[in-house]
Amino acid sequence: GGRDGLGAYIAKPESYPSSVVVYHNEDFVAIHDMFPKSSLHLLLLPRDQTKTRLHPFEAFEDAEFLTKVKAEVQKLRKLAAGELRRKYGKDSAQEQARRAALNADPPPDELPPGRDWDQEIMCGVHAVPSMNHLHIHVIAVDRYSERLKHRKHYNSFSTPFFVPIDDFPLAADDKRRHPTSEGYLKQDFTCWRCGNNFGNRFVELKKHLEEEFKEWKTL
Numbered sequence: 695g696g697r698d699g700l701g702a703y704i705a706k707p708e709s710y711p712s713s714v715v716v717y718h719n720e721d722f723v724a725i726h727d728m729f730p731k732s733s734l735h736l737l738l739l740p741r742d743q744t745k746t747r748l749h750p751f752e753a754f755e756d757a758e759f760l761t762k763v764k765a766e767v768q769k770l771r772k773l774a775a776g777e778l779r780r781k782y783g784k785d786s787a788q789e790q791a792r793r794a795a796l797n798a799d800p801p802p803d804e805l806p807p808g809r810d811w812d813q814e815i816m817c818g819v820h821a822v823p824s825m826n827h828l829h830i831h832v833i834a835v836d837r838y839s840e841r842l843k844h845r846k847h848y849n850s851f852s853t854p855f856f857v858p859i860d861d862f863p864l865a866a867d868d869k870r871r872h873p874t875s876e877g878y879l880k881q882d883f884t885c886w887r888c889g890n891n892f893g894n895r896f897v898e899l900k901k902h903l904e905e906e907f908k909e910w911k912t913l
């Protein structure tokens with residue numbers, strides 16, 4: 695438990711139901727975040743014993759390891775995008791055409807594209823993680839969840855405190871290497887979708903996030 699709580703998933707992934715462990719292989723375990731901060735929130739846990747205790751910035755200095763992690767993140771992003779499509783994509787005419795095409799016999803050479811749900815997922819790490827074991831967030835952009843209860847929850851995914859995996863390797867002078875406690879997490883709330891500034895009015899932000907969520911998912 696506590697800050698070491700993610701270690702158990704790496705050690706014994708097979709002991710969890712699929713509602714907790716999404717999949718596992720020799721090098722990675724993908725899990726559902728226990729306190730999801732969006733409508734879909736997964737964590738990718740590398741199992742490499744030489745890396746799992748390192749800060750992500752340090753672990754990702756190893757180019758070979760970073761390449762491996764990026765590839766697995768892309769895999770999990772695809773999986774998450776499929777889940778969003780399944781949850782929210784059902785009713786659009788485009789998605790109906792897409793499913794019809796998938797079921798067609800013989801299948802067409804080209805499927806209608808449908809909404810690109812890959813773009814609706816953020817993959818990255820926190821500049822200052824709270825959990826000790828190396829983990830990469832794979833999280834839907836909506837930030838709509840009853841578990842998003844604290845100011846820092848929102849800003850940890852909505853400011854440079856969240857470092858996208860594609861930004862690695864970080865430059866030596868990257869400012870995000872030295873986040874201050876007074877910095878990113880205490881910034882004004884800015885809506886991820888429309889950019890409106892809500893100052894420090896969390897209740898108002900939460901109400902707005904619900905409105906944005908409803909539009910976003912049915913877009």
Ligand code: 5GP
Pocket residue numbers: 699700725726727728729730819820822823824825826
């Ligand atoms: P961090 O701020 O360290 O990048 O994020 C750690 C994440 O782990 C948080 O989103 C938190 O909700 C999640 N978490 C904390 N404890 C557990 C746990 O025991 N099991 C799971 N599945 N997720 C956890």
Ligand code: ZN
Pocket residue numbers: 885886887888889890902906
């Ligand atoms: Zn907005």
